[in-house]
Amino acid sequence: MSISKVKFGVVVFPGSNCDHDAYHATKHVLHQDAEFLWHKDTDLKNSDVIILPGGFSYGDYLRTGAIARFSPIMNEVINFANNGGVVIGICNGFQVLCESGLLPGVLMRNESLLFACKHVSVRVEHNDSRFTSKHKAGDIISIPIAHGDGNYFAEPDIILSLEENQQILFRYSDSNGKISSEANPNGSVNNIAGIMNKNRNVMGMMPHPERACELELGSSDGKKIFESIINSFVLQTV
Amino acid sequence: MYLSTITISLRPSILDVQGKAVELGIHTLGLSAVSNVRIGKSIHMNVEASSEDEAKRITEEACKKLLANTVMEDFSFTVKKV
Numbered sequence: 001m002s003i004s005k006v007k008f009g010v011v012v013f014p015g016s017n018c019d020h021d022a023y024h025a026t027k028h029v030l031h032q033d034a035e036f037l038w039h040k041d042t043d044l045k046n047s048d049v050i051i052l053p054g055g056f057s058y059g060d061y062l063r064t065g066a067i068a069r070f071s072p073i074m075n076e077v078i079n080f081a082n083n084g085g086v087v088i089g090i091c092n093g094f095q096v097l098c099e100s101g102l103l104p105g106v107l108m109r110n111e112s113l114l115f116a117c118k119h120v121s122v123r124v125e126h127n128d129s130r131f132t133s134k135h136k137a138g139d140i141i142s143i144p145i146a147h148g149d150g151n152y153f154a155e156p157d158i159i160l161s162l163e164e165n166q167q168i169l170f171r172y173s174d175s176n177g178k179i180s181s182e183a184n185p186n187g188s189v190n191n192i193a194g195i196m197n198k199n200r201n202v203m204g205m206m207p208h209p210e211r212a213c214e215l216e217l218g219s220s221d222g223k224k225i226f227e228s229i230i231n232s233f234v235l236q237t238v
Numbered sequence: 239m240y241l242s243t244i245t246i247s248l249r250p251s252i253l254d255v256q257g258k259a260v261e262l263g264i265h266t267l268g269l270s271a272v273s274n275v276r277i278g279k280s281i282h283m284n285v286e287a288s289s290e291d292e293a294k295r296i297t298e299e300a301c302k303k304l305l306a307n308t309v310m311e312d313f314s315f316t317v318k319k320v
Contacts, residue, residue: 063307070304099307106309111255153252153310187255
């Protein structure tokens with residue numbers, strides 16, 4: 001079925017603070033449909049893509065994302081994802097995806113114990129995904145991070161399978177694409193900044209592409225990620 | 239009624255950076271005898287149950303499904319009739 005615009009549903013948890021950024025980027029910059037979905041709702045309102053935005057859902061109490069995953073809307077999001085629906089989690093949204101089991105692993109406290117808030121270089125690992133198709137493998141993009149718990153960890157066998165299945169989409173690098181511990185802002189295993197699930201319809205990343213869609217904000221490098229997602233739907237030519 | 243006392247800590251294989259930082263502080267105090275500082279959480283909760291076994295079962299379910307993330311954390315608990 002072809003559609004004229006992709007509809008992004010942006011979930012709003014108590015404590016989300018990048019929900020408006022995601023809404024703005026998809027609706028006003030990329031000219032798609034966007035709608036907020038309150039965490040107590042149980043209706044995804046015919047969204048084509050669900051965004052779990054950044055922020056501090058439930059005050060990050062207990063663990064980041066731990067309580068948000070029990071919000072009523074998450075049952076719908078999990079069903080949607082398990083039926084092939086496209087879901088992306090950014091920063092706190094990535095943490096929620098890991099807590100809910102839609103993505104493997106966990107985001108631990110940054111190794112430095114400091115909140116990291118800066119633009120970082122991120123290397124796009126490959127373009128064989130609906131999240132990176134508009135990129136070239138090895139593209140270096142500049143996107144901001146803003147997190148205290150972004151230290152991605154999973155058991156070695158999980159990391160191995162992520163590597164083998166090409167599920168790692170983004171890694172922290174230097175501006176030349178070199179992967180090093182100096183370029184790793186939080187201690188993540190193998191400099192992992194973003195991954196997708198095995199079925200390739202759920203993606204989580206710590207950097208904020210929605211905050212890097214306009215040059216006025218310092219970078220528009222995040223735009224291609226959304227353009228890739230939009231491109232994965234068959235759009236009606238008007 | 240039962241009182242569950244739960245301890246959650248990072249798994250031994252996981253570097254506890256917070257514990258390391260606190261250990262450094264303790265050493266700065268001059269207490270060089272201290273090592274292997276690990277930081278965790280302590281959760282206390284009342285559980286309405288008809289037996290100790292039931293209280294344990296409820297506590298374990300809460301730990302596994304919410305209170306601990308077993309990818310990085312271990313948990314243990316005691317249950318006491320109150």
